[in-house]
Amino acid sequence: MIRINLIGTKTKRAKGAAAGAKKWELLIFLAVIVAEIVFLFLWQQRLDNELVEAKKRTRDATTKIEDLKRVKIAWENWQREKADIIAQEQVFERLRADQVGPPAMLEYLMYALTPLRDGPGSSDEIRAQELAGWNPKWDTRRVWLKTLREDAGKLTLQGEAVDHEDVAEFYRRLESSGFFFDVEPGVQNRKVHPELEIKFVDFQVTMGLTYLPALATVDSKPAEAVAATEGEVEKPAAAPEAPPPATPSAPSGGPGTPVDGPGSPVSMATPSASVVFSGCKGGDAWTVS
Numbered sequence: 001m002i003r004i005n006l007i008g009t010k011t012k013r014a015k016g017a018a019a020g021a022k023k024w025e026l027l028i029f030l031a032v033i034v035a036e037i038v039f040l041f042l043w044q045q046r047l048d049n050e051l052v053e054a055k056k057r058t059r060d061a062t063t064k065i066e067d068l069k070r071v072k073i074a075w076e077n078w079q080r081e082k083a084d085i086i087a088q089e090q091v092f093e094r095l096r097a098d099q100v101g102p103p104a105m106l107e108y109l110m111y112a113l114t115p116l117r118d119g120p121g122s123s124d125e126i127r128a129q130e131l132a133g134w135n136p137k138w139d140t141r142r143v144w145l146k147t148l149r150e151d152a153g154k155l156t157l158q159g160e161a162v163d164h165e166d167v168a169e170f171y172r173r174l175e176s177s178g179f180f181f182d183v184e185p186g187v188q189n190r191k192v193h194p195e196l197e198i199k200f201v202d203f204q205v206t207m208g209l210t211y212l213p214a215l216a217t218v219d220s221k222p223a224e225a226v227a228a229t230e231g232e233v234e235k236p237a238a239a240p241e242a243p244p245p246a247t248p249s250a251p252s253g254g255p256g257t258p259v260d261g262p263g264s265p266v267s268m269a270t271p272s273a274s275v276v277f278s279g280c281k282g283g284d285a286w287t288v289s
Contacts, residue, residue, distance in 0.1 A: 093215065101211020105179045112173040113140045132176045135169055142166040155180065155209040161201045164188060171205065178213035 116122055116129075116136055126136040143166050145159040161167045167188060174180050186204035193200065 093212065097211035097215055101179075101214040104214035104217065105209070105211065108177055108179060109145070112170070112177075113143060113145075115140050133172050134176070138166070138169050143170045150209060153209055154206060156204065156206045158202075158204045161203060164201055167201055167203045174205070174207065179210060181208040181210065183207040 116125060129136045142162040143159060144161075145157060147156075147158045149156045149158075159170075161170070167185075171183060171185060175183050184206045186206065188201050188203045191200055191202050192198070
């Protein structure tokens with residue numbers, strides 16, 4: 001009888017299949033390793049490109065920052081120069097105001113203590129005084145000034161009045177002016193004149209003083225002069241007229257009258273070296289020039 005050994009055949013086949021499986025596993029493992037290497041290489045390339053782009057953006061940003069720093073430095077220098085120019089202009093304006101302001105301020109005080117003139121053109125001035133808070137019917141002779149003292153931008157006025165209401169009206173006229181600010185009323189004392197035996201109020205007021213409003217009038221004079229000159233050239237010569245009769249008080253719109261009503265800078269029709277206040281009380285004359 002012939003016998004066939006099948007156990008050895010099965011073992012060989014099993015060994016061959018195991019060797020093939022291991023070979024495929026090795027191939028798959030190698031393929032995975034290669035894929036990972038390729039992936040890591042491509043990723044590294046991408047990171048390198050991003051790093052190059054980031055470095056380029058950094059250089060561009062640094063250049064822009066340097067440009068902005070230069071622009072900022074130039075702007076700060078310009079601001080400092082501008083501030084210096086503005087400060088110089090302010091000093092120049094203050095010097096000009098100190099030169100032309102005192103006569104205009106004194107002229108405003110003269111206007112505030114001058115009664116209105118009756119006439120056809122007084123209605124506009126009355127309306128302007130009412131809009132400024134003044135009482136056009138107030139008798140300005142009920143207040144008289146004794147001394148004016150200026151010190152470090154502060155003006156101190158000492159005067160006398162018939163009653164407290166007169167002092168209040170005078171304060172309102174001071175507050176409506178561009179020359180005075182921070183009006184601080186002082187103590188008002190009721191007194192009796194020893195000789196005339198008349199009751200009156202002694203008062204004092206301190207306020208800030210600025211002459212800058214007077215520059216508006218001075219700067220507007222050249223334009224007005226040019227316009228007047230052009231008008232004189234264009235108009236034919238007319239026959240001379242007789243001058244109007246003199247009146248005791250300045251007409252509306254003349255010297256001492258505010259440009260736009262009370263409280264505005266005073267327009268001076270004719271320049272004068274000084275403005276003089278004078279008065280008399282109880283036989284004692286006083287003068288402020």
